[in-house]
Amino acid sequence: MFIGVDHGTTAIRFATPEGRCWEIGRHEARCLSAEEIVEMIARNLGGDIVELVALSYSMGDALTGIVRLEDAPNRGLIQQDGAGQHVGGGTQVYEAIRASGWPAILLPGIHRASNIDPRLKVFSHGMSPEKVGLAYGVFRGRSRSFIVCDASSNTVTFAVLDGKIIGAIDAPIFAPGLTQGPLDVQAIREIDSGKMTANQAFNSGGILSKMGRADLEQCLPEERKLALESLSLFAAMEINALRVLCRDWGRPDPEIFLAGSPASEICSRVAELLGENVRPLERSAAARGCAWVAKDVFGGSKSILGLDVDLVPVDLERIPNESYQ
Numbered sequence: 001m002f003i004g005v006d007h008g009t010t011a012i013r014f015a016t017p018e019g020r021c022w023e024i025g026r027h028e029a030r031c032l033s034a035e036e037i038v039e040m041i042a043r044n045l046g047g048d049i050v051e052l053v054a055l056s057y058s059m060g061d062a063l064t065g066i067v068r069l070e071d072a073p074n075r076g077l078i079q080q081d082g083a084g085q086h087v088g089g090g091t092q093v094y095e096a097i098r099a100s101g102w103p104a105i106l107l108p109g110i111h112r113a114s115n116i117d118p119r120l121k122v123f124s125h126g127m128s129p130e131k132v133g134l135a136y137g138v139f140r141g142r143s144r145s146f147i148v149c150d151a152s153s154n155t156v157t158f159a160v161l162d163g164k165i166i167g168a169i170d171a172p173i174f175a176p177g178l179t180q181g182p183l184d185v186q187a188i189r190e191i192d193s194g195k196m197t198a199n200q201a202f203n204s205g206g207i208l209s210k211m212g213r214a215d216l217e218q219c220l221p222e223e224r225k226l227a228l229e230s231l232s233l234f235a236a237m238e239i240n241a242l243r244v245l246c247r248d249w250g251r252p253d254p255e256i257f258l259a260g261s262p263a264s265e266i267c268s269r270v271a272e273l274l275g276e277n278v279r280p281l282e283r284s285a286a287a288r289g290c291a292w293v294a295k296d297v298f299g300g301s302k303s304i305l306g307l308d309v310d311l312v313p314v315d316l317e318r319i320p321n322e323s324y325q
Contacts, residue, residue, distance in 0.1 A: 004017075007055075009180070011024060022045060024040070025089070054291065055290075056290060057094050076108065110167075123173055139305060140296075149258055151177060153180055155174075155231075157239060178216070180209075183202065183205060
């Protein structure tokens, strides 16, 4: 059995290439032992022998290629803190898989040291490792040149051309999600005045957060409609930004996909705003794509979407943090 792990904002999802899926909330995972997590993964995915696990974890900014889990420095991170919610469930899953004895690999994020369009290296981070799995699932089953916008708790959009990741726009940069979003002028003022930290501002910078709602279920019908309309608008704007990049690469017509829990609900509106066909991806798409990475690396693939499969020990000092050129 091959397993992919999507370290999402609210839940951790597990899948096989064949489509068997299971997920657990990050708060719930934090309270389980390593043995309980491993047993639940095996039971819910229905397999006895695990050939390889492809794991995503946090920002993945200390890696530029795919490495063995035991060789990853500092869980693949330059430093443990960063933008986002720190719950502990993802760490518990990471440590459970490391202790399980299952062969495992760790996926990188896309960031300033990655082999992408150098103009986008003005930003320190583009996308987290689970988006690599999301991209590979689309590439493996549907398309070689495409844009995916993952719009849910936060919004991240990336482009793949001819089977290679060329760039990404991360959640703190452009389009807000439902709960997290970039820092506007008000947030900068509140940070400068000591009312909140930058990470607190990011975690409260989303559409629903600005409306004083924690999730869509709390919204009145008109509030829900406005929140999803706003999410659709910003998703379409971010997709169009990467269409400019694709056009400059000589590919003006990438296929467009929408991921995230509201994808099916907002897909038709995003397509209307863009004037293009947009296809939604299922909730487990990132985890399943990670599972395809595991299967293909096990089968001998040396490159995944332009990322080297580097199954030798990694030296953190060789990863340049400042490589904008």
